Amino acid sequence: MLDLWLADWDERGLGYWAVRLLGETRVIGFGGLRRAIVDRGEVLNLYYRFRPSAWGHGYALELVEAALRVGEGLGQVVAVIRDTNAPSRRVAERAGMRKDRTIPYGGVPSDVYVA
Numbered sequence: 001m002l003d004l005w006l007a008d009w010d011e012r013g014l015g016y017w018a019v020r021l022l023g024e025t026r027v028i029g030f031g032g033l034r035r036a037i038v039d040r041g042e043v044l045n046l047y048y049r050f051r052p053s054a055w056g057h058g059y060a061l062e063l064v065e066a067a068l069r070v071g072e073g074l075g076q077v078v079a080v081i082r083d084t085n086a087p088s089r090r091v092a093e094r095a096g097m098r099k100d101r102t103i104p105y106g107g108v109p110s111d112v113y114v115a
Contacts, residue, residue, distance in 0.1 A: 005030075005034070008034050008035070012035055014032075014033055014034065014035065014044075014070075014074070015032060015033070015034055016030050016031060016032040016033075016034055016047060017030065017031060017032040017063070018030055019031065019050070019059065019063060028050055028051050028053070028054040028059065029048065029049055029050030029051060029054055029059060029060070029063070030047070030048075030049055031046075031047050031048035031049060031050075031060070031063045031064070031067065032046075032047065032048075032063070032067050032070075033045065033046055033047075033067050033070060033071050033074075033077065034047065035075075038078055038080055038103075038105070038112065039101075039103050039112065041076075042075070043075060043076045043077070043078045044071045044074060044075050044076065044077045044078070045078060045079075045080065046064065046067055046068070046071075046077050046078065046079040046092075046113075046115075047079075048060050048063050048064055048067075048079075048088070048091070055087070060088075060091045061091050061094055061095060064079075064091055064092065064095040064097075065095050068095060068096075068097075068115050071115070076114065076115075077114070077115040078100075078112050078113060078114050078115075079092045079097060079112075079113040080103075080105050080110045080111070080112055080113075081110060081111050081113060082108055082109070082110050082111075083102060083108075083109045083110060083111055089111065089113070092113040093113075095115075096115070097113040097114060097115050098113060098114060099111050099112070099113055100112045100113065100114045
């Protein structure tokens with residue numbers, strides 16, 4: 001997976017970031033923007049995933065807000081979130097994203113949030 005993400009940076013100048021706290025070396029999460037095909041269209045896929053120990057500290061919201069700033073003017077930014085993942089939906093909504101539709105994604109119903 002990491003090789004795929006690094007290739008995005010080399011080929012497209014855009015990809016996911018590793019997240020760590022200032023002054024620390026341990027990675028607490030990953031996220032950012034990556035070009036992807038969602039529902040038959042190319043978009044900037046917003047992804048964020050953190051260790052459970054990092055949940056509830058606002059790190060995901062901080063990452064999402066930074067990614068949305070990076071994505072401005074580069075294309076449509078979407079977050080595809082499983083319909084059962086309420087915390088992730090709340091992060092997207094706090095960042096100003098809105099639910100656009102529900103699609104099957106990876107074999108499960110997922111909500112598509114747009115910026």
